[in-house]
Amino acid sequence: MKRIKHVLFSMLVPLVIVGLVLVISHIFCGVGLTANDCFEQYIPFFSSYYDVLTEGDSIFYSLTGAMGYDFWSVFSYYLACPLNFVILLFGKDNIVYAVEFLIVLKIIVSGGTFSIYLK
Numbered sequence: 001m002k003r004i005k006h007v008l009f010s011m012l013v014p015l016v017i018v019g020l021v022l023v024i025s026h027i028f029c030g031v032g033l034t035a036n037d038c039f040e041q042y043i044p045f046f047s048s049y050y051d052v053l054t055e056g057d058s059i060f061y062s063l064t065g066a067m068g069y070d071f072w073s074v075f076s077y078y079l080a081c082p083l084n085f086v087i088l089l090f091g092k093d094n095i096v097y098a099v100e101f102l103i104v105l106k107i108i109v110s111g112g113t114f115s116i117y118l119k
Contacts, residue, residue: 018033032096038099042078049087050092083105084102
């Protein structure tokens with residue numbers, strides 16, 4: 001426990017800060033961390049990714065965009081993180097909450113890995 005105390009602390013501090021920001025933004029603004037750019041890019045991409053994972057759609061090309069798009073480039077830029085499998089726990093109707101959870105989770109994990117790097 002003594003060896004990982006700094007990792008837990010560096011994961012707990014971002015969790016508290018981002019959690020407070022998330023709660024305050026939901027209370028006062030009605031939106032969370034997923035605003036503006038997220039609704040135009042991340043939510044449609046994660047919805048398509050959910051379809052790829054659950055229905056076995058093609059990972060190379062998707063027709064869900066305006067005239068379709070190359071899904072492989074979207075996957076390699078946005079969706080290649082293994083943490084993104086968390087969206088399967090939320091379902092397609094709650095992709096917005098899954099993306100918010102992923103943002104918080106990735107911030108927490110980056111704090112922990114950076115503390116390991118500094119140690």
